[in-house]
Amino acid sequence: MTKRMLIMLGGVLALVVLLAGGFFLHIQKLIASSPKPGPQTVSTTKAQKLEWQPQLNSVGSLSAVHGVDISSEVAGQVRSLHFKSGQDVKAGDVLVQLNADADQAQLRSLEAAAELSATTLKRDRAQLAVQGVSQAQVDADEADLKSKKALVAQQAAQVAKKTIRAPFSGRVGISPVNPGQYLNPGDKIVTLQTIDPIYVDFNLPQRQIGQIRAGQPVSIKSDAFGQELFHGKINAINPKIDPATRNVQVQATIANPKGKLIPGMFANTSIAVGSKQPHLTLPQTAITYNPYGSTVFIVKQGKNGLEAQQAFVSTGDARGDQVAVLSGVKEGDEVVTTGQLKLKTGTPIAVNNSVQPANSPNPTPQEQ
Template sequence: MTKRMLIMLGGVLALIVVLGVGFFLHIQKLIASAPKPGPQTVSTAVAKQEEWQPQLNSVGTLSAVHGVDVSSEVAGQVRNVAFKSGQDVRAGEVLVQLNADSDLAQLRALQAAAELAATTLKRDRAQLAAQGVSQAQVDADAADLKSKTAQVAQQAALVAKKTIRAPFSGRVGITSVNPGQYLNPGDKIVTLQTIDPIYVDFSLPQRQIGQVRMGQAVSLKSDAFGAEVFRGRINAISPKIDPATRNVQVEATIANPKRKLLPGMFANTTIDVGSKQRHLTLPQTAITYNPYGSTVFIVKQGKNGLEAQQSFVTTGDTRGDQVAILSGIKEGQEVVTSGQLKLKTGTPVTVNNSVQPANSPNPTPQEH
């Protein structure tokens, strides 16, 4: 290779080096001049100790203490409907009267036959004393009287079935039965429900059985009545665990004097268990739940201002909008409650608490 070629090669290499250095310096200048991202705006809450009542929560179904579809045992034509739809009735009160004219006539005929049989027996007993008739005749008369009396009782029972009465006190539903209508045995007339008090049936996991007992207080809320609380007590605990769900069924009796709660409604039930405790609490929105664990972002003072630091936490029970924190943070630390999506450890933040997430132990519906 000649000297001239070496000089040319050296010049090309020098040119490449100069161009590379210039390009590198240009990139550095662009990076330095690029606008830096500003701090992320977040809302925060201070972790603090609060009194915490351990509770068992479940969703239950309301059912009547007594509930039945009133029907007729016998066929007949409706003569009179003695109630109005939605009316409160007492036990034994007449609801529907069926036409019983022919049955009453038959009853009177049987009563007359029974009276004749009684007279015949009385006369033959007198004749027996004078040896005018045999003992066999008197025995036959006595048996005939018993038969006639039984027929009278049977017919009287049939007549009584033509008057359909309320089997217990309660509120009747809506009926479509009208006078003149023919009813067959078993036809539904109206539903009758006793709703004060009312039952609520709900299930609890088997691990919670040891925390419930007969007579324990129960509070109930329904979305139909917002924050209104209905109270009662446990009256029955099933002696059997459902093998499919491993849950135990519990029944409580709830006072319902205004008859607001109706059978078939669902309701949220709460049972207070144990003594009150104290826990660090945070709004549930502060917790980020991940497959590898639950985390929060703590706001700390960094070199250039406030910055976020991610921390793992162990959560406990929830109560309304709140969650109990068992470990991972200390009382008084400031924790991000919203705006976590763009955060990572070291991200600068600015705090704006003009709008706060819900943080109530007993939240109520916002719609009115």
């Protein structure tokens, strides 16, 4: 009985071995007959050296060379306005005329009193020559004339305040004041801004203060005018570093003949420093940034055609769509610019450069 069981177990075991062997051969046949993955299609570019102008960049704010809110020193009713909102005016131009009838009448009364005092002084001086009056009387007449003239000058200044003039040349804003309106002292009439030239104020880290000086050229761009550049020069560097941020404030004067730039706008500022430097550059799309380091895929010739080889790189400054590569790539190396996600070292590749990623140091954004 025991012998029969052993024979049966041996037969079962042999059957299992045969079935397993047959299944293994079948799997191998399926694997051998399955289609092999083809090369991955990528776009590439060659690493090349370009000359970049070293720059200090910052974001600044525009402010007027002269800017003030025009207001009245005295109370009065607006008789007439002599400007239109948004108009350019010159220094001394009349902006607002307040009603000054009562003040002018008072001025004429004081002028008449001063004339009478002058006449009295003249007559008493003639009397003094023949000893008709005392010297004390003439002295009193002279003092009275000086007092009357001072009152005239005071009233004339009061009348002049009723005519509000532009303190400097510039452009007026939008005024809420209308003829017939009563103004109190200090009420805002209109803003006046000198915008040609215009100031741009920005900050730079203290480590860069040795690279800037007064008179150094500055260029700015505003998102309101795309890539248009506005040029000027540094006119002042703050002699004190901000202890909270360790930044230094810099002010530059920018030519603005067309009045495009207005106070309150922000602008991207650039200061060219030093001479141009050669940099090995790649499109930013060629760089894969990882927590363990930045990598690129370099195209190499393999046994069966082109293959991808991963390499670690160190990157430097960026200019638009380009980035400087400090190490890991040599000039002339062909580097993958798109399609990196499906690659690893040794992956066969096919190059198709019919479509290339952006690679401009000064890109121009396009609205779709």
